[in-house]
Amino acid sequence: MPDHEGLYILMLSIHGRICGTPELGVDADTGGQVGYVLDEMRALARDPRVARIDLLTRRFSDPATHPIYGEARESLGSGARIIRLSAGPSQKYLQKERLWDYLDTFVDGALQFIRSENRIPDIIHSHYADAGYVGVRLSRLLGIPLIHTGHSLGRDKRERLIAAGRKAESIDRQFRFSRRIAAEEAVLSEASAILTSTRQEVDKQYALYENAAQAHFVVLPPGVDLRRFSRPGRQRSSPLLPSLRRFLEAPRKPAILAIARPDERKNFQRLVEAYATAPDLREQANLILVMGQRDRFEQIPHGARGVIESVLRTVDDYDLYGQVALPKHHEPEEIPEYYRYAAIYKGVFVNPALTEPFGLTLLEAAASGLPVVATRHGGPQDIIRYCRNGILVDPLNIGEMQDALRQMLFDRRRWQRASRAGLMGVRRVYSWEAHARRYLAEVERILRRQRKQLRRESAARQGVRRALPTADHLLISDIDNTLIGDPAGLAALIEWLGEHPRVAFGVATGRNLKQTMEVLAAHQVPRPDICITDVGTRIVYGNTLHEDQDWAAHLHYRWWREGVLQTLAEIPGLRLQEKPAQSTFKVSYYVDPKRPPTAKDLQQRLHQQRIAAHVVLSHTRYLDVLPIRASKGHAIRFLAFRWGLPLHAVLTAGDSGNDADMMGGEICGVVVGNHSPELHGLRDRHHIYFASACHAWGILEGIQHYHFSGDLHV
């Protein structure tokens, strides 16, 4: 356990509407994950070993949503807080598929939040692919271990949607699977532990991922709040009857109940068809679908509207009126009443999802004494194995679903057995206290290992001096074809720097330190305050040429230079560059333009050897292999964080492929007019300016564009 008063856990869960009393089901992004994260935080916060737990999520003040989501802070009590950070248009609530372009800004906001606090977190815990993207970067930059919970996995969802008949191209566009799956693969490669809710998630869902082999999985099921969900007991009627009478001719008949976000994957449509085409089920039971919250139809987001439309159409086609309830709204406290209502009248809960990564609703049903019929794809396999409270079905097979419903509804003894088994099973296996205990044991194991690693690393680690205490702005430029290339432009830039002493000046280059000093001297460039050399693998302070030891130690993580040489030794089209181009944290090659290997293929080969590394191709002729934490961009964020400089006070300028990652997010990026084609893809990126002028004139144009000057107070 850390040597101060207790653990500080930083949770990341970015999308959805997250607040102390969540509106679960209100939209496709506010459901089980939101409930899970809040319950988990509260359970951990109750443990005396946890001093603080902060949840970082996106801040927005959208007129269509509750004002609470615009509050920067919200206390949950016992040292737990929700911290909201702006990322993207702050007046808009955005669905998760649209957040990918703003996550770099979220990373920068998180860095600024962490720096403004008086404590560095001991562990970062990301939830879902988008938070995993952010968590990986924070972990690399700050050297804090990362753990991750997927909640739902892109490859599994994509596979199921295609199996259900969707076209790959259309769902890739709709759900941004390429960005999502790339983020999930990166998390698998870099997280210290992946928490899953079931064994099945490891063996069947994560098994679809290339980097699964190197991940460390911990099966740690969530709990269920037994104060909210309980059996009906002596309750012989339900407070829901009055509202259900608006829909049902005979509201005391057994209910076939489904509760889920109105998402295509939840497969409501086939459940309605199964009910509609079974006269005996229609005769002896009602169908109740709680599908989130909806006001006016045209306000429902596109995906959810399609789901609800197809349900309404089927109800109308089969004239199910009087037998089906489709409540438009429900209060959070009504959800437990729906389960109890169904249990009182001997109904059944159904989760017909195409795939259900876990299925919190099945725990809720079990805790309410309500038997279940559930999809066999995903977590329900484990839940029903442990709780023995239901039947698994193929969600695409309507006949099988109908038979399962009959078995559970028409066999009273079977219903009683399943009801009792579920009540006992859920208490035995699914408790948040047990979850918190095992969670903290895993965190302690990770921190113990990290402490050992820190001791093993260089004893020469020294705190980074504030090399430039007076600076409040930082200008970093690539050298070749950017800083140099036009002597008049270079002279004008040097003059500008002379007039703005509060702007620290640095270079970021693929060259090694010696070559860097030579080329700067050859062009009469005054020694910079900072030199980021060897493609971001070394940080050297100009005045003393003191190397940043923390950065060097930081890069050792998952790096094995010898392994890179062995793995890539026989690759056709690759030839090692001369010795001066090589360094501790960089292996450089020439690429044969006639037989260029792909960076992706090389990256996969290295992953197979458990080497976490970047492969950077520049000018289609040079290839650098670097530690996963190394890049010009990471070095710059590391420095800005260490010096307490907000990233909007940093301006970077470049012209080629390996400059791309030092732009984006809050950083003021400048692409000079003579840039190589590799950078065309950055044109629509947030906060990246394409100068018309070339070389150093382009940098000066960028300074004008951003009004970037030492006189502004940040």
Ligand SMILES: O=c1ccn([C@@H]2O[C@H](COP(=O)(O)OP(=O)(O)O[C@H]3O[C@H](CO)[C@@H](O)[C@H](O)[C@H]3O)[C@@H](O)[C@H]2O)c(=O)[nH]1
């Ligand atoms: O109209 C609704 C719909 C849902 N819920 C609640 O929202 C949660 C839904 O959770 P779950 O059934 O697990 O589904 P998802 O929202 O899809 O949650 C994702 O994240 C969960 C936690 O990791 C996993 O259990 C799921 O498999 C995964 O898809 C449950 O508490 C429901 O009671 C409501 O309150 N109202």
Ligand SMILES: O=P(O)(O)OC[C@H]1O[C@](O)(CO)[C@@H](O)[C@@H]1O
């Ligand atoms: O269906 P998808 O795109 O995998 O997303 C699952 C969604 O369900 C949630 O539980 C909603 O809270 C989140 O995991 C996520 O937003």
